[in-house]
Amino acid sequence: MKTLHACAANGLSSNQPTNMGKRDEWPGRGRNPLGPPRHGLTAPPVRETAAQIVLAEDASRHALDLIARRKKTLIFGLSTGAFLFFLALPILSFFTTALDGRAVGALTWAYVLMFAQFAMGLICIHFFIARAAAFDEAARVARAGSSGGRRPS
Amino acid sequence: MITPLFFALIIVASLAITWWAARRNASSTSHYVAEAKISGWQNGMAITGDFLSAATFLGTTGAIALSGISGFYLVVAVPIAFLLLLLVIAEPLRNLGKFTVADMLATRFPSRGLRAVAAVNTLLVSAFFMIAQFVGGGLLIQLIFGIPYALALLLVGGLMTVYVLFGGMLAVTWIQIVKTSLVLVTAAVLAVMVLGRYGFDPLALLDAAVAAFGPKVVTPPHPPTWARGLDALSYQIAVALGVAGLPHVLIRFLTVPDDRAARQSVAVAGWTMFAFLIVTTIIGYGAALVVGPAEIAKLNPAGTLAVMQLARALAGDVFVAFLSVVVFATVIAVLAGVAIAASGAFAHDLYTNVLRRGDATDRERLVAARIAVAVVCGFAILLSLGARDLNLTFLGSLSLATAASTNFPALLFTVFWRRFNVHGAIWGMTTGLVTSAVLVAISPTVMGPDAWFPLSNPAIVSTPLGFAACILGTLLGRESTAPRGLPYDEILLRAMIRDGAEPRRTA
Numbered sequence: 247m248k249t250l251h252a253c254a255a256n257g258l259s260s261n262q263p264t265n266m267g268k269r270d271e272w273p274g275r276g277r278n279p280l281g282p283p284r285h286g287l288t289a290p291p292v293r294e295t296a297a298q299i300v301l302a303e304d305a306s307r308h309a310l311d312l313i314a315r316r317k318k319t320l321i322f323g324l325s326t327g328a329f330l331f332f333l334a335l336p337i338l339s340f341f342t343t344a345l346d347g348r349a350v351g352a353l354t355w356a357y358v359l360m361f362a363q364f365a366m367g368l369i370c371i372h373f374f375i376a377r378a379a380a381f382d383e384a385a386r387v388a389r390a391g392s393s394g395g396r397r398p399s
Numbered sequence: 400m401i402t403p404l405f406f407a408l409i410i411v412a413s414l415a416i417t418w419w420a421a422r423r424n425a426s427s428t429s430h431y432v433a434e435a436k437i438s439g440w441q442n443g444m445a446i447t448g449d450f451l452s453a454a455t456f457l458g459t460t461g462a463i464a465l466s467g468i469s470g471f472y473l474v475v476a477v478p479i480a481f482l483l484l485l486l487v488i489a490e491p492l493r494n495l496g497k498f499t500v501a502d503m504l505a506t507r508f509p510s511r512g513l514r515a516v517a518a519v520n521t522l523l524v525s526a527f528f529m530i531a532q533f534v535g536g537g538l539l540i541q542l543i544f545g546i547p548y549a550l551a552l553l554l555v556g557g558l559m560t561v562y563v564l565f566g567g568m569l570a571v572t573w574i575q576i577v578k579t580s581l582v583l584v585t586a587a588v589l590a591v592m593v594l595g596r597y598g599f600d601p602l603a604l605l606d607a608a609v610a611a612f613g614p615k616v617v618t619p620p621h622p623p624t625w626a627r628g629l630d631a632l633s634y635q636i637a638v639a640l641g642v643a644g645l646p647h648v649l650i651r652f653l654t655v656p657d658d659r660a661a662r663q664s665v666a667v668a669g670w671t672m673f674a675f676l677i678v679t680t681i682i683g684y685g686a687a688l689v690v691g692p693a694e695i696a697k698l699n700p701a702g703t704l705a706v707m708q709l710a711r712a713l714a715g716d717v718f719v720a721f722l723s724v725v726v727f728a729t730v731i732a733v734l735a736g737v738a739i740a741a742s743g744a745f746a747h748d749l750y751t752n753v754l755r756r757g758d759a760t761d762r763e764r765l766v767a768a769r770i771a772v773a774v775v776c777g778f779a780i781l782l783s784l785g786a787r788d789l790n791l792t793f794l795g796s797l798s799l800a801t802a803a804s805t806n807f808p809a810l811l812f813t814v815f816w817r818r819f820n821v822h823g824a825i826w827g828m829t830t831g832l833v834t835s836a837v838l839v840a841i842s843p844t845v846m847g848p849d850a851w852f853p854l855s856n857p858a859i860v861s862t863p864l865g866f867a868a869c870i871l872g873t874l875l876g877r878e879s880t881a882p883r884g885l886p887y888d889e890i891l892l893r894a895m896i897r898d899g900a901e902p903r904r905t906a
Contacts, residue, residue: 311888314895318815321486329639332479336635339472339619340628346618352605356468356619360475364673367478371485371669375662378490382659385896 309388317381320374328370335359402544402720409724413562413731416573420566427764430567431498431743432653437572439660443667445736446651448575450477450642450672451582452532452733453539453726454795456679461702463683464709465692467608467616470683472631476638477672483643485665487807491814491894492652493661499740500649500806501748506893507813507884508821511753516828518748520805521646523832524798525741526779528645529734531794533783536730539703543723548787555727556780559734563742563772568654571735578732581725583675589706590678592713593685601681608684612692616684626853637799637858644802644810647740658897685709738776746771793844793855797835800858804831804865812869814894817887822876823869831865 338344338359345356428434437445455474462470496503501517533552540551562570597603608616622628642648652661686695686705689712695705710719746767751759759767805828812819812827838857843850854860885893 310892310896314892317895318891322815325483325486328479328482332476332635332639335475336472336632340622340631343621351602352609352614352617353602354468354617354619357617360471363475363478364676367482368669368673370482371666374485375666378662379659381896 306388306391309391310385313381313384313388317378320377324370324374328366331366332363335363401717402723405720405724406727409728410558412577413558413574413728416577417562417566417570420570420573423569424565424567425765427498427747427761427768429569430765430768431739431747432650433568433572435654435656437569437654437660439655439663440667441572441576442651442655442660442664444579444671445572445575445654446648446664446668447671447675448579448732449645449648449651449736450668451579451675451729453536453729454532456582456586456729457539457703457706457726458701459676460679460683460686461695461699461705463680464686464690464695464705465702466620467612467684467687468618469620471676471680472620472635474638474676474679476635477642477676478669479639480642481665481669481672483639484648485662487811487814488643488649489652489661489665490658490897492649492810493655493658494893494895494897495814495890496653498650498653498747499743500646500810501744501752504809504813504824505752505884507887507890508824509884510821510825511756513821513824513828514748515753516825517806517809518744518753520801520828520832521744521748522741524644524801524805525646525737525744525775526782527794527798527801528647529737529741529779530782530786531798532730532734532737533779534786536734537783537787540727540730542699542704543707543726549784552780552783555731555734556776556783559731559738560773560776562731562735563738563776564769567768568739571732571739572654574728574735575732578725578728579671582729583671583678585722585725586675586678586682588718589685589710589713590681593681593689593709596685596689604681604684604688607688611688616687629859630854630856633800633854633856633859634796636862637796637803637856639803640807640862641799641801641803641858644806645799646744646802646806647736649806649810650740650743682706682709685713689713734779738772738779741775742768742771745775793839793842796844796856796858797839800839800856800861801832801835803858804835804861808862808865808869812873814890816873818873819869820873820876823871823873826872826876827865827869830868831861834861834864 335345335356339356345354345359347355349355349358423434424430426434459470459473462473464470492500492503495506499518500521501514504517505514533555536555537548537552540546540555541548544551546554562574566574594601594604597607605617620631622631652664655661655664683705686702686709690705690708692702695702695708698704698708707719707722710722747764750767750771751757751764808827808831809824812823835857838852838854838861839845841851842855842857843853844855884890
């Protein structure tokens with residue numbers, strides 16, 4: 247974990263802030279999807295030597311790997327949670343009478359849970375789109391770390 | 400008199416779109432995926448169009464009109480289906496795929512055997528879906544326009560073939576967009592007319608329905624036996640997971656320029672479907688109150704013509720004529736989308752990559768694609784002509800259950816499981832396909848009351864079996880004998896982040 251956070255910071259080019267891991271100093275839009283930095287880790291200065299550019303590219307790659315894994319975890323969490331919430335509707339409807347009662351006027355709890363499915367779906371869709379945009383931004387910054395510096399001649 | 404005029408207008412408009420698209424359809428990329436230049440909102444409308452078949456539009460409304468809230472359970476899995484489509488499929492498929500579902504699998508497992516299995520699977524799922532839509536659409540058009548079934552089928556099939564053959568994916572997408580807009584506007588107008596009778600208060604409409612038909616119209620269905628309950632649950636699972644495995648829905652994500660547009664597509668489709676389903680509920684209860692369940696069932700026992708009857712009662716014959724033409728456009732647009740997916744599996748996967756081992760010029764690929772369109776459409780028309788009197792309700796279930804049991808597990812594991820291998824993919828897809836088909840063959844829909852398997856929809860059994868076969872195949876298969884594609888880390892990176900570790904292209 248330590249290495250990955252260091253890599254995310256190392257992924258920046260020399261003209262980017264090296265403490266980018268701090269949430270309130272994240273250069274992209276939205277919250278830093280890599281989370282807060284690990285204290286005590288400082289990014290080494292990037293110079294234009296071949297070895298350090300290779301190092302920066304390795305660091306950038308590690309940062310991208312970290313972003314991909316974070317996104318995978320988010321997808322698993324959202325998919326599992328939403329699917330379980332969905333299953334509650336047919337199970338409660340078909341096998342119990344829990345949703346037969348009235349919520350408002352003629353509107354039964356079954357209808358309320360049905361429309362909650364749509365609300366959940368749309369909220370999750372927009373939540374994921376916002377998070378994915380933040381991941382995109384993190385990936386852009388990480389790539390800038392490997393391609394932003396000057397190449398050795 | 401007015402019906403032929405609307406009919407001519409819609410045909411001229413769709414042919415104009417096809418002519419416009421045909422001028423841009425000069426390569427295999429433009430034919431299969433419209434050069435990946437479809438925008439997010441356009442693709443979202445087209446995805447909604449794929450869902451808005453005549454069965455969804457007329458069938459769901461009719462079911463609500465006849466049985467109230469029970470009818471709404473036909474579409475209640477749509478939100479989770481869209482969400483899974485976004486989370487699990489949209490971006491990975493966009494970032495790893497090219498023309499077909501098999502292309503995505505081949506990025507990790509470049510095996511001709513797997514590609515052949517995936518292509519056959521796509522062809523069968525599409526065939527089940529297409530024949531069900533063809534026969535249902537043909538009968539519906541026969542009923543609405545009063546023309547012979549064979550003529551209805553030839554008309555629908557002929558137009559669909561022209562759209563796909565010449566216009567490719569661009570024509571199919573724009574015809575879907577136009578059709579979706581027409582369906583949404585028509586349904587919204589009807590819903591406003593219904594609500595106008597109840598002071599624009601949906602709760603007042605619901606109260607009136609309860610007052611007229613009793614509380615059963617707002618009470619969820621309670622199947623009389625456990626088997627019937629499991630069957631209903633199985634249908635929900637088939638829709639929830641099957642949509643994310645339907646080839647004609649999946650290839651839509653290959654028509655957009657980047658992952659951002661793929662995500663936007665699902666958001667647009669989610670909102671439009673949500674709006675449509677609210678409107679459908681209003682129309683369904685409106686039809687029950689204005690026309691009456693007895694009148695609806697008298698014309699069609701499944702309530703398929705409830706929307707038409709409501710339109711005649713509220714808006715007159717001109718609106719009914721317009722609605723009939725919209726239904727006609729709906730049938731053709733959905734079929735065209737399925738036809739292009741099936742022809743891609745036939746020409747791109749089986750011919751170009753399995754038989755020719757990828758050694759074909761772009762010209763040859765385009766010719767193969769067009770021949771495949773003609774073959775697929777011709778077969779579908781012939782099969783549907785002979786299937787008029789068969790009970791084909793099982794085909795819709797079979798198509799969704801097969802998609803949920805084959806494509807969904809294979810695509811999911813390809814992106815999200817490091818150990819997954821080509822054997823797991825082949826085992827999983829084959830098992831899902833065979834178990835779905837066998838279970839439907841011995842189900843009550845085919846065998847009647849003496850069926851060996853008590854459920855009409857097999858997804859609750861075949862989907863876990865598909866997943867289990869993926870896992871077993873992976874654990875038991877010998878990895879060393881299989882050809883290797885990109886390593887898993889690269890697959891995950893490319894699936895999650897556009898361009899993987901390479902510098903980002905501008906979209």
